[in-house]
Amino acid sequence: MKNIAIIGAGPGGLMAAQVLSQQPGLVVSVHDAMPSAGRKLLQAGRGGLNITHSKPFNEFVQAYGKRQKLIEPWIKNFTPQDVRAWVEGFGIETFVGSSGRVYPQDMKAAPLLRAWLHRLRQQGVAFLMRHRWQGWNQAEELVFQTPEGQISCKADIVILALGGASWPQLGSDGRWTQYFNPQDLAVFQPANCGFNQAWSAVFKAKFAGQPLKSVAMTVIDQNHQAWCKKGELLISEQGLEGSLIYALSARIRDTLSVNGKVDVELDLMPDQTLENLVAKMNKPRGKQSWSNHLKRCGVDALRANLLREVLDQQTAQDMTAVAQALKHYVLNLTSPRPIEEAISSAGGVQFEALNDQSMLTTRPGYYCVGEMLDWEAPTGGYLLTAVLAQARFVAHAIVKQHAR
Numbered sequence: 001m002k003n004i005a006i007i008g009a010g011p012g013g014l015m016a017a018q019v020l021s022q023q024p025g026l027v028v029s030v031h032d033a034m035p036s037a038g039r040k041l042l043q044a045g046r047g048g049l050n051i052t053h054s055k056p057f058n059e060f061v062q063a064y065g066k067r068q069k070l071i072e073p074w075i076k077n078f079t080p081q082d083v084r085a086w087v088e089g090f091g092i093e094t095f096v097g098s099s100g101r102v103y104p105q106d107m108k109a110a111p112l113l114r115a116w117l118h119r120l121r122q123q124g125v126a127f128l129m130r131h132r133w134q135g136w137n138q139a140e141e142l143v144f145q146t147p148e149g150q151i152s153c154k155a156d157i158v159i160l161a162l163g164g165a166s167w168p169q170l171g172s173d174g175r176w177t178q179y180f181n182p183q184d185l186a187v188f189q190p191a192n193c194g195f196n197q198a199w200s201a202v203f204k205a206k207f208a209g210q211p212l213k214s215v216a217m218t219v220i221d222q223n224h225q226a227w228c229k230k231g232e233l234l235i236s237e238q239g240l241e242g243s244l245i246y247a248l249s250a251r252i253r254d255t256l257s258v259n260g261k262v263d264v265e266l267d268l269m270p271d272q273t274l275e276n277l278v279a280k281m282n283k284p285r286g287k288q289s290w291s292n293h294l295k296r297c298g299v300d301a302l303r304a305n306l307l308r309e310v311l312d313q314q315t316a317q318d319m320t321a322v323a324q325a326l327k328h329y330v331l332n333l334t335s336p337r338p339i340e341e342a343i344s345s346a347g348g349v350q351f352e353a354l355n356d357q358s359m360l361t362t363r364p365g366y367y368c369v370g371e372m373l374d375w376e377a378p379t380g381g382y383l384l385t386a387v388l389a390q391a392r393f394v395a396h397a398i399v400k401q402h403a404r
């Protein structure tokens with residue numbers, strides 16, 4: 001018999017537990033600091049649980065950017081189709097949304113988590129909640145803070161699945177980094193995050209919380225390369241949020257960090273050419289007010305007020321300048337929003353600290369799984385897919401090596 005201690009009851013830890021608890025000769029326990037398992041997964045379900053994406057494999061793996069080559073082998077063994085089939089294996093139907101993203105029928109995570117935990121308990125997995133891992137004692141045993149005080153225990157194999165550092169109130173607070181060699185870690189940074197932009201008090205009061213639909217964003221990164229995407233933003237008190245800026249957030253963040261500034265431009269009317277807009281807007285407006293004239297040209301109140309944020313009164317009367325500002329709306333993003341608000345995080349355990357089975361080279365028998373590793377991906381189901389796929393990859397490697 002071999003004891004396997006999994007620390008972290010998020011999707012990574014739970015998937016490792018699923019595979020390992022099916023193997024004879026392995027006794028699996030899952031420890032977590034929180035009172036219940038899968039809190040971030042549950043939160044993900046509140047906004048619509050996007051489990052994976054339906055695009056072809058070759059396009060799918062490009063989402064992992066500079067880590068693509070390292071992550072590809074995990075996904076090859078547990079593909080987006082496998083993720084879907086796995087969810088459906090719990091009797092939960094899935095569907096492909098208009099964007100190609102895949103969701104459970106009711107968009108929620110709770111039914112999946114409930115069924116998953118039930119199956120794991122049936123497979124003999126022991127859950128030890130309110131067990132905060134605190135590193136090792138002098139005998140190299142695992143130390144946990146529990147409601148009954150500090151305890152220590154030994155395990156033959158340990159899987160650390162401690163998560164990243166966003167939304168710390170859900171358990172993954174990144175405090176585990178203090179038990180690691182600093183040289184094995186990359187500093188945590190917000191990923192899939194919003195950015196600060198100073199709006200006027202009047203604009204904020206009127207528009208914070210409103211979506212800005214059908215716009216295109218162009219970012220010039222630190223290598224002078226332009227990245228353009230179409231989508232939707234959300235005006236916030238502090239700046240901008242939403243799927244469009246999340247998708248470009250790594251480039252904006254990295255360019256800000258290298259250059260201290262970043263060129264980001266919005267096309268507020270991407271379906272109209274500049275020439276078209278100029279012609280339309282320069283038509284005589286008669287007695288129409290400025291905003292009514294803009295409205296007639298298809299410019300809604302939110303866009304008109306965005307223009308007021310950047311154009312002085314005189315320039316605003318020049319309809320060619322207004323059309324140009326609509327097509328090339330320059331943002332002044334100053335910094336990412338704090339990591340606590342980000343959907344995910346970049347940084348964590350560096351791949352260089354791990355062997356090709358994700359075992360810490362300095363601590364044989366200790367594996368690292370999930371968002372605690374230094375990779376990032378946009379929203380679109382890429383996060384969960386890689387976390388689940390890596391956990392299976394690592395668990396199968398452990399089975400191959402240790403199960404009898």
Ligand SMILES: Cc1cc2nc3c(=O)[nH]c(=O)nc-3n(C[C@H](O)[C@H](O)[C@H](O)COP(=O)(O)OP(=O)(O)OC[C@H]3O[C@@H](n4cnc5c(N)ncnc54)[C@H](O)[C@@H]3O)c2cc1C
Binds near residue numbers: 033385
């Ligand atoms: C609002 C929101 C929406 C999201 N939506 C999606 C989505 O739709 N699709 C998608 O693919 N991804 C989404 N994500 C991201 C996804 O939820 C995460 O990538 C995923 O949960 C990471 O899994 P993990 O197992 O690596 O870590 P986590 O789920 O973060 O789990 C880590 C666990 O480790 C525990 N832990 C940490 N430190 C200790 C310690 N010292 N001792 C004991 N236990 C500890 C924590 O309590 C936690 O339970 C979303 C995230 C957020 C915040």
